[in-house]
Amino acid sequence: MSRQIIIFDTTLRDGEQAPGASMDTAAKMQLARQLARMNIDVIEAGFPISSPEDFEAVSAIAKEIEGPTIAGLSRALPRDIERCWEAVQHAQKPRIHTFIGTSKVHVERRFHKTEAEVLQMAVDAVRLATSLCDDVEFSAEDAMRTRLEYLRDVVEATIEAGAKTVNIPDTVGYATPWQMYDTISYLFEHVPNIDRAVISVHCHDDLGMSVANSLAAVRAGAGQVECTINGLGERAGNASLEEIVMALRTRKDEFDADTTVNTQEIIATSRLVSMLTGFVVQPNKAIVGANAFAHEAGIHQHGMIQDRQTYEIMRPEDVGLTESQLTLGPRSGKHGLRARLENLGYQIADEEMDEVYERFVAMADKKRRIYDEDLHVIMRQAVTETVAQVWHLERVQSVTGSEMTPMALVTMRRNGGTHTRTATGNGPVDAVYNAITEIVDLELEVADYSVRSITQGRDALGEATVRVHWDGNEAAGQAASLDVIQASAQAFVSAINSLLLRDQARRTSEGEDVTDGHVL
Ligand code: KIV
Ligand code: ZN
Numbered sequence: 001m002s003r004q005i006i007i008f009d010t011t012l013r014d015g016e017q018a019p020g021a022s023m024d025t026a027a028k029m030q031l032a033r034q035l036a037r038m039n040i041d042v043i044e045a046g047f048p049i050s051s052p053e054d055f056e057a058v059s060a061i062a063k064e065i066e067g068p069t070i071a072g073l074s075r076a077l078p079r080d081i082e083r084c085w086e087a088v089q090h091a092q093k094p095r096i097h098t099f100i101g102t103s104k105v106h107v108e109r110r111f112h113k114t115e116a117e118v119l120q121m122a123v124d125a126v127r128l129a130t131s132l133c134d135d136v137e138f139s140a141e142d143a144m145r146t147r148l149e150y151l152r153d154v155v156e157a158t159i160e161a162g163a164k165t166v167n168i169p170d171t172v173g174y175a176t177p178w179q180m181y182d183t184i185s186y187l188f189e190h191v192p193n194i195d196r197a198v199i200s201v202h203c204h205d206d207l208g209m210s211v212a213n214s215l216a217a218v219r220a221g222a223g224q225v226e227c228t229i230n231g232l233g234e235r236a237g238n239a240s241l242e243e244i245v246m247a248l249r250t251r252k253d254e255f256d257a258d259t260t261v262n263t264q265e266i267i268a269t270s271r272l273v274s275m276l277t278g279f280v281v282q283p284n285k286a287i288v289g290a291n292a293f294a295h296e297a298g299i300h301q302h303g304m305i306q307d308r309q310t311y312e313i314m315r316p317e318d319v320g321l322t323e324s325q326l327t328l329g330p331r332s333g334k335h336g337l338r339a340r341l342e343n344l345g346y347q348i349a350d351e352e353m354d355e356v357y358e359r360f361v362a363m364a365d366k367k368r369r370i371y372d373e374d375l376h377v378i379m380r381q382a383v384t385e386t387v388a389q390v391w392h393l394e395r396v397q398s399v400t401g402s403e404m405t406p407m408a409l410v411t412m413r414r415n416g417g418t419h420t421r422t423a424t425g426n427g428p429v430d431a432v433y434n435a436i437t438e439i440v441d442l443e444l445e446v447a448d449y450s451v452r453s454i455t456q457g458r459d460a461l462g463e464a465t466v467r468v469h470w471d472g473n474e475a476a477g478q479a480a481s482l483d484v485i486q487a488s489a490q491a492f493v494s495a496i497n498s499l500l501l502r503d504q505a506r507r508t509s510e511g512e513d514v515t516d517g518h519v520l
Pocket of ligand 1: 014099139140141142167169170171172202204
């Protein structure tokens with residue numbers, strides 16, 4: 001029987017640390033539900049002491065999500081650990097994850113301490129955490145640049161103090177697969193109590209080796225891998241969950257290990273993360289990229305027709321990629337719609353069904369052929385509209401053509417008041433963005449903008465993604481519509497709303513009165 005590797009997803013914590021990837025509580029809840037549906041073993045829901053919003057999101061996830069262990073991160077400091085416990089204690093299976101840097105540069109330059117002092121802090125942190133919670137994980141931050149004998153002592157001492165999982169992070173993505181294999185093997189040979197804990201790895205992708213390093217650790221005996229959906233994370237990101245899970249499954253012969261992840265949820269989860277964060281997945285990304293299972297070259301297509309195995313090592317359906325289904329038409333009824341949505345993993349309460357059906361009919365009137373991807377958009381819109389908004393987009397009109405300056409007229413609403421502006425621009429989207437910027441009266445900078453079609457054909461929905469900077473912060477917005485100008489405008493307004501809501505939450509947590517004319 002092959003070993004079961006514990007999959008620890010940190011998209012909501014380390015993934016969210018990617019600049020511009022932050023999610024509000026509603027978005028985090030949505031992702032946590034999807035991770036549970038995917039049968040992830042451990043969800044790291046956030047870093048409770050880092051902000052009141054993070055605390056709220058971790059508590060909300062801990063209260064609702066059943067199945068996976070819910071972990072919260074904390075530095076090796078008593079206040080951090082207590083705050084973490086306050087947030088995760090409601091979970092069916094709570095975990096405190098505490099960490100401290102153990103490499104020379106962390107010990108000496110960051111903490112101005114000795115190795116012995118840092119080791120004592122790690123032990124004290126684990127002892128405090130175990131007095132609160134049965135399941136404690138300790139991470140030796142920057143382990144892969146830590147002196148090996150010292151790392152061995154830290155691992156042994158924290159296991160002795162009660163850590164059930166000890167994580168060996170490659171915090172700066174510096175390791176190679178050989179070094180990782182040797183380090184984990186060394187720990188298994190030299191830590192006498194190692195059988196009392198699960199050894200975990202957590203690799204960053206600065207040199208593009210995070211997945212290889214994680215797999216090398218598994219070969220050397222690691223029992224838990226920390227990773228993120230789409231490899232989201234700080235700088236070059238974390239090891240990609242979908243690549244690790246599919247590598248273990250596809251190459252069982254090499255690893256003699258597997259996971260209990262429901263791989264058929266991979267594509268849906270990847271799309272959800274992309275939608276919630278505005279981080280578009282590159283087309284040639286392994287497993288979840290748009291081209292990952294596309295066989296364009298004639299010679300490949302010929303081989304595939306003879307026998308799929310000639311060029312295919314995984315089946316697209318194993319990651320949840322089905323032929324784009326022509327599912328429903330304008331005359332489909334509510335029962336048909338509900339059945340299809342349930343098939344796609346959506347549970348809809350009776351009182352929500354009328355509204356979902358209305359959206360479906362409105363889309364079917366314009367589009368005639370409704371694919372699964374269109375249904376995902378309808379469901380995302382329903383969720384997005386339940387999230388608090390500052391500005392509402394009421395109307396967008398644009399006029400463009402050859403030999404004329406594109407013009408736009410935009411009407412938006414805030415606090416019951418409507419505001420209309422016209423503007424010109426270098427193109428129709430630029431004109432719309434200029435009008436919106438005038439209305440919201442903020443110094444906004446568009447850092448990135450893209451549009452892609454979601455389904456096939458001339459009546460495909462266009463999905464716009466935009467990243468916006470304001471006042472040192474960045475947020476992404478995404479929206480889909482048959483009209484790409486409309487989608488672009490809505491995506492821009494979503495990003496602006498995220499920036500304003502985040503700003504308001506920050507000011508509220510600092511005790512500022514933010515209700516003066518800025519009621520949401
Ligand atoms: O990269 C890292 O070292 C981390 C730890 C907090 C686990 O994210
Ligand atoms: Zn990390």
